[in-house]
Amino acid sequence: MTATHAARELALVAATAAADKKASDVIVLDVSDQLVITDCFVIASAANERQVGAIVENIEEKMREAGTKPVRREGAREGRWVLLDFVDVVVHVQHTEERVFYGLEGLWKDCPRIEFDAAPPADEDGDT
Numbered sequence: 820m821t822a823t824h825a826a827r828e829l830a831l832v833a834a835t836a837a838a839d840k841k842a843s844d845v846i847v848l849d850v851s852d853q854l855v856i857t858d859c860f861v862i863a864s865a866a867n868e869r870q871v872g873a874i875v876e877n878i879e880e881k882m883r884e885a886g887t888k889p890v891r892r893e894g895a896r897e898g899r900w901v902l903l904d905f906v907d908v909v910v911h912v913q914h915t916e917e918r919v920f921y922g923l924e925g926l927w928k929d930c931p932r933i934e935f936d937a938a939p940p941a942d943e944d945g946d947t
Contacts, residue, residue, distance in 0.1 A: 822849045826858035826907035827933055829885060833903075833910050836881035837863040838937040840874040842912065846924060847933040860927065861910040864918045868898030874912050875901045 822830070830847045837845050842863035851858040865871040875895065882888065882905060891904035900917045903910040911923060 821931075822851045822858035822933070823907065826851075829882065829887060829905060830859035830861050830908045830933060831935060832881050832885045833861045833878050833905075833908060834863070834935045834937070836878040837861065837874050837910075837912065839881075840877045841870070842874050843915070844918075845935060845937055847935045848924070848927050848930045849933055850927055850930045853927070853930055857904075857909045858907045859909070859933065860923070860930075861908060862918070862923055863910075863912050864915045865912060866915055868914065871898045871901055871912050871914060875903065878903060878910055878912070 827849070834845050834847050842865055845861070845863045848860040848862070849858065850860050863874060865874055872895070879889065882903075887905050889903045889905055892901070894901040899914040900921075901912045903912075913921070913923075
């Protein structure tokens with residue numbers, strides 16, 4: 820089984836929103852073969868707690884524009900690892916140190932990556 824098209828699209832919305840706020844090492848994983856509770860993980864890193872917060876806010880805004888909101892949000896107060904649960908997509912925004920320590924992508928290394936192009940956003944004239 821693979822992630823649904825809708826889940827993949829939402830995961831890419833979240834990944835793009837993270838990249839727009841300068842998240843580093845953004846990856847999207849199809850975890851649907853391993854988990855029955857969600858289809859995709861989005862994992863992103865930030866250099867500090869303030870950036871974690873900015874990334875999370877942008878993800879929530881862009882996901883809301885795409886028609887969804889998180890059913891659960893954890894870790895926002897500490898700002899070191901925020902989990903946003905959108906049911907079919909779970910987003911992890913981690914301080915770089917937490918990401919290295921917990922190594923989520925290592926735990927899910929057997930899951931396929933969904934291609935994600937973190938191209939810089941276009942300017943107002945449509946140029947990149």
